[in-house]
Amino acid sequence: ASTLNQLAKAQGRYFGSATDNPELSDTAYTAILGSDEFGAITPGNSMKWDATEPSQGQFSYAGGDAVVNFAKAHNQIVRGHTLLWHNQLPGWLTSGNWTAAQLTSILQNHIANVAGHYKGQVYSWDVVNEPFNDDGTYRSDLWYNTLGTDYIATALKAARAADPNAKLYINDYNIDGLGAKSDAMYNLVKSLKAQGVPIDGVGFQGHLAIQYGFPTNMAQNLQRFADLGVDVAITELDVRMVLPTDATKVATQAQYYTNVVKACLAVSRCVGITIWDYTDKYSWIPGVFSGQGSALPWDENLAKKPDVYGAINTAL
Numbered sequence: 001a002s003t004l005n006q007l008a009k010a011q012g013r014y015f016g017s018a019t020d021n022p023e024l025s026d027t028a029y030t031a032i033l034g035s036d037e038f039g040a041i042t043p044g045n046s047m048k049w050d051a052t053e054p055s056q057g058q059f060s061y062a063g064g065d066a067v068v069n070f071a072k073a074h075n076q077i078v079r080g081h082t083l084l085w086h087n088q089l090p091g092w093l094t095s096g097n098w099t100a101a102q103l104t105s106i107l108q109n110h111i112a113n114v115a116g117h118y119k120g121q122v123y124s125w126d127v128v129n130e131p132f133n134d135d136g137t138y139r140s141d142l143w144y145n146t147l148g149t150d151y152i153a154t155a156l157k158a159a160r161a162a163d164p165n166a167k168l169y170i171n172d173y174n175i176d177g178l179g180a181k182s183d184a185m186y187n188l189v190k191s192l193k194a195q196g197v198p199i200d201g202v203g204f205q206g207h208l209a210i211q212y213g214f215p216t217n218m219a220q221n222l223q224r225f226a227d228l229g230v231d232v233a234i235t236e237l238d239v240r241m242v243l244p245t246d247a248t249k250v251a252t253q254a255q256y257y258t259n260v261v262k263a264c265l266a267v268s269r270c271v272g273i274t275i276w277d278y279t280d281k282y283s284w285i286p287g288v289f290s291g292q293g294s295a296l297p298w299d300e301n302l303a304k305k306p307d308v309y310g311a312i313n314t315a316l
């Protein structure tokens with residue numbers, strides 16, 4: 001039987017997983033992570049701002065380098081994640097009372113250094129992560145409140161200058177289907193394109209929950225972005241449920257995974273799918289969504305779940 005990435009590769013796509021540094025010492029875990037189930041790796045935390053610039057101007061790449069080295073050793077591409085976000089920012093940055101000029105320069109310096117360090121080593125960067133609220137308004141965060149919407153173009157231009165060959169993405173959740181938030185992202189990408197700001201792709205996180213229903217017209221949504229002239233990718237896929245699991249919930253979950261794979265394969269510019277780690281052993285879900293879990297195709301004992309893994313494998 002073919003693995004997930006072998007199947008994806010046969011169709012010109014990749015199938016990837018997120019990982020995190022503490023897990024890299026779990027040899028049973030890394031045996032699967034480094035197998036040909038996965039052709040792409042995303043560091044779940046170690047390229048974020050708090051990890052890479054914990055003190056102003058002091059850069060720290062050990063964690064990110066470990067993930068890049070793992071990927072290289074296993075012939076996997078890396079999705080760099082993320083140069084700018086509202087979460088996991090260091091205290092020096094959030095507690096500073098910056099002018100717009102100061103914050104612009106801090107942002108440019110961060111991206112020049114981090115994307116410069118990884119130049120030529122990452123396939124893509126999630127340059128901007130989660131700019132929107134669910135109603136499609138801009139998220140009121142450090143960046144927007146100080147710089148307005150200009151921070152997005154500033155970040156993208158800095159990333160292009162630092163690593164001209166990396167694909168530059170904007171990434172968000174709850175934009176998988178049609179709706180106010182994906183309309184906002186669509187309008188942003190359209191306007192960036194019209195202004196000549198470098199933008200190569202849109203990342204659809206795909207943090208789904210069976211109790212909230214499947215996103216509306218996902219393939220059609222991905223296609224309208226592709227029609228703007230950008231790549232699209234599913235970047236952080238997981239499908240959670242309220243525990244305990246039962247056969248009905250698992251069947252719904254398997255169907256969601258099938259639907260996502262089919263939506264991506266229906267769009268020629270959908271370059272790949274990344275799950276947000278591959279095993280429930282290291283999923284972020286139980287820690288953040290209380291009482292929920294069982295979101296991934298491998299269980300807590302690193303065994304493939306026949307229904308869920310099987311659904312993805314069959315759909316690919």
Ligand code: XIL
Pocket residue numbers: 020044045129205236284
């Ligand atoms: C999560 C990590 O998986 C956790 O380990 C961390 O504690 C919080 O962040 N959207 C994103 C990711 O873009 O960076 C988040 O990752 C999950 C939601």
